[in-house]
Amino acid sequence: MTHPVDVHVGKRIRHRRWLVGMTQQQLAEKVGIKFQQIQKYETGANRVSASRLWDISDALEVPVSFFFEGIDSEASENTSAASVPSDLMGDKEALDLVRSYYAIPENQRRRLFELARVLSDVA
Known part of the structure; x- marks a missing residue:
C-alpha cells in the first residue's frame, strides 16, 4: 500500500525531471541508481530515503523542500468543475x-x- 506522502514526493520528482527535460535514465545515472528505481519513486511504489532524496534534489537542482511543496493544500483542494485538476503537474x-x-x-x-x-x- 502506497503512502500519500510517497506518491506526492514521487509526483514532484517526475514534475521537476520533466521541467528540466531530463529522462529517468539521465536522473538515475546522476544519482547512481537504475532507472527502474526512479520509476518506482515517481509512482510512489518505493519510498525515497532522506539521503537519496538529497541526491535527487542535487541532480535536479532544487532544495529538498521542493518535493514537499503543496502537500498540505493537496489534501484540502477544492474540486469544483472549473478548478484545475489536482495532478496538473503530473x-x-x-x-x-x-x-x-x-x-x-x-x-x-x-x-x-x-x-x-x-x-x-x-x-
Missing part, C-alpha cells in the same frame, strides 16, 4: 506546455499570458 502535456511557455522570450510570454487570461475570463 500531466506530461501540461508540463510540455509549461516548458514551451518558458522558452518564449519574456516580452512575448507576457502578451501570451494576458491573452490566455482574457480568453479564460470569456469562457
